[in-house]
Amino acid sequence: MSKVHNPKHDPAGYRVVPDTTRAIDKNTVKRLLEQEWKRFEQTTQASGTENKISSKSLPLGVTSSFQHWDPYPISVVSARGAYVKDVDGRKLLDLSMGFGAMMVGHLNPKVVRRVQRALRRTGTLFVTPSPSATEAAEAFKKRFKLDMVRFTNSGTESLMYAIRTARAVTRKKAIIKLEGGYHGGYDPLQVSVKPKLENIGPAEAPIPEIPFENEPGEVFVVPYNDLPYLEKIMAEHADRIAAFVLEPVMENISIVLPDEGYLPAVRELCDRYNIALIFDEVKTGLTAGIAGASHRTGVIPDLVTLAKSIGGGLPVAAFGGKQKYMDAVVDGRMAHYGTYNGNPLVMAAIMAVEELVTDKAMDRAEKINVNTLKKIDAIIAQYELPAHTVGMGLKGAITWSTAPVRNYRDFKAVDFEMAELSWIWGINRGIITPPGLDEQWLVSLMHTQRDMDKLVEHFREMAVALRS
Numbered sequence: 001m002s003k004v005h006n007p008k009h010d011p012a013g014y015r016v017v018p019d020t021t022r023a024i025d026k027n028t029v030k031r032l033l034e035q036e037w038k039r040f041e042q043t044t045q046a047s048g049t050e051n052k053i054s055s056k057s058l059p060l061g062v063t064s065s066f067q068h069w070d071p072y073p074i075s076v077v078s079a080r081g082a083y084v085k086d087v088d089g090r091k092l093l094d095l096s097m098g099f100g101a102m103m104v105g106h107l108n109p110k111v112v113r114r115v116q117r118a119l120r121r122t123g124t125l126f127v128t129p130s131p132s133a134t135e136a137a138e139a140f141k142k143r144f145k146l147d148m149v150r151f152t153n154s155g156t157e158s159l160m161y162a163i164r165t166a167r168a169v170t171r172k173k174a175i176i177k178l179e180g181g182y183h184g185g186y187d188p189l190q191v192s193v194k195p196k197l198e199n200i201g202p203a204e205a206p207i208p209e210i211p212f213e214n215e216p217g218e219v220f221v222v223p224y225n226d227l228p229y230l231e232k233i234m235a236e237h238a239d240r241i242a243a244f245v246l247e248p249v250m251e252n253i254s255i256v257l258p259d260e261g262y263l264p265a266v267r268e269l270c271d272r273y274n275i276a277l278i279f280d281e282v283k284t285g286l287t288a289g290i291a292g293a294s295h296r297t298g299v300i301p302d303l304v305t306l307a308k309s310i311g312g313g314l315p316v317a318a319f320g321g322k323q324k325y326m327d328a329v330v331d332g333r334m335a336h337y338g339t340y341n342g343n344p345l346v347m348a349a350i351m352a353v354e355e356l357v358t359d360k361a362m363d364r365a366e367k368i369n370v371n372t373l374k375k376i377d378a379i380i381a382q383y384e385l386p387a388h389t390v391g392m393g394l395k396g397a398i399t400w401s402t403a404p405v406r407n408y409r410d411f412k413a414v415d416f417e418m419a420e421l422s423w424i425w426g427i428n429r430g431i432i433t434p435p436g437l438d439e440q441w442l443v444s445l446m447h448t449q450r451d452m453d454k455l456v457e458h459f460r461e462m463a464v465a466l467r468s
Contacts, residue, residue, distance in 0.1 A: 009257040009258065010257055030417075033424070036421065039428050040424060041071065047073065051072035079107065082446045084432065094432050096433055097442040099308060104352075118347075152317045154184065165334045166302070166303060181246060183280050190216065197412055205229075243276040243303075248284060253411040254439065258297070267299050267300070277302050279292075286310060290357065303322070306318045306320075315346065316347075362394070365444065365445055369396050372452040372456060
């Protein structure tokens with residue numbers, strides 16, 4: 001048995017690390033993985049056929065490269081509530097929920113009604129100002145405590161324009177980003193996204209990994225939860241750094257919580273060195289709570305980006321923040337354009353989500369998530385599994401590590417074979433979590449405790465198999 005160390009995390013999040021654990025037999029894991037992948041190919045033959053067909057017209061047979069996995073991904077034909085149906089006719093519990101975009105559930109009736117009304121009575125696109133955009137902007141100002149907001153069509157767009165806004169105001173161009181952090185497709189933010197360890201130098205002085213096809217400009221990479229190194233970079237280069245861009249809670253490497261005091265200290269450092277603080281809340285957004293991670297942690301950024309959960313499944317995003325920064329859009333220092341920005345269909349979806357995301361609804365969903373985490377904690381403790389749980393708002397995760405993951409290097413040390421087994425075990429039993437080795441789930445407003453108990457029971461079955 002091994003003792004584990006659990007440093008304090010921001011109280012806005014949930015993390016339980018067991019006191020003691022036992023190693024899992026590698027041969028057992030290998031045998032179970034072979035068994036589960038064989039079962040996958042036997043039960044998803046139609047998805048395999050669909051992938052062969054789609055690969056002739058779509059690279060890898062998918063519309064976003066992240067959707068692909070070997071030997072092929074599951075192909076979905078329909079969805080409603082908390083469930084999807086695949087081409088093999090299986091009904092699957094969706095715990096991925098579009099990485100949070102489906103937080104109110106698939107085909108939520110209120111979203112459908114609002115969008116249908118816009119289609120019948122309003123229109124699909126004006127490319128002019130409209131009261132519908134004003135109504136949505138006012139709702140966002142109130143909910144997220146923003147001075148001004150602009151709508152875009154994707155998280156990538158929002159991050160790109162937030163950085164341009166920060167540059168226009170600070171009159172500086174370099175940025176700081178987190179090692180391992182993902183923020184969409186804008187070139188500066190593609191630096192060191194899940195880089196290979198052999199390419200990025202020592203943990204105490206990370207070297208940026210720049211994809212060949214990118215022209216990112218000057219980008220400084222820092223570890224998450226490392227205040228001394230962040231201050232060192234700021235002190236040495238503040239005259240060139242426009243912004244520090246980070247997810248307040250890292251959610252592209254499962255869920256990684258900020259240390260207690262980390263985010264307030266980041267805020268203070270940005271103020272001291274005249275560097276704009278940009279929170280990427282594309283994933284945390286409403287999933288972290290009624291007004292996002294900023295509200296939940298009590299740390300207010302200069303600019304914030306939003307997407308996914310705000311639109312009920314329609315493609316909409318936004319960036320906004322303090323008047324000092326948004327004035328750059330007002331006076332033309334940072335021109336922001338977009339034909340589809342604020343179109344009536346997505347504004348209707350936003351207002352439906354606004355109606356749905358109440359304190360009562362969010363408290364109910366979060367309670368289900370916490371109950372689920374606690375039930376899994378009990379199984380981890382009973383079987384002394386080398387894993388722990390992490391949660392934030394409506395999201396949860398099982399991390400296959402005996403110690404808390406506090407940054408990207410910690411993440412790279414987790415047991416990825418166990419992460420793979422845990423994921424494919426769920427897939428084969430009708431539970432979808434995001435593909436990859438950074439499993440996390442979302443409890444939408446349409447999930448029930450009974451739904452989430454399916455995850456708990458399948459996890460228990462896997463624990464039994466691991467210790468048999």
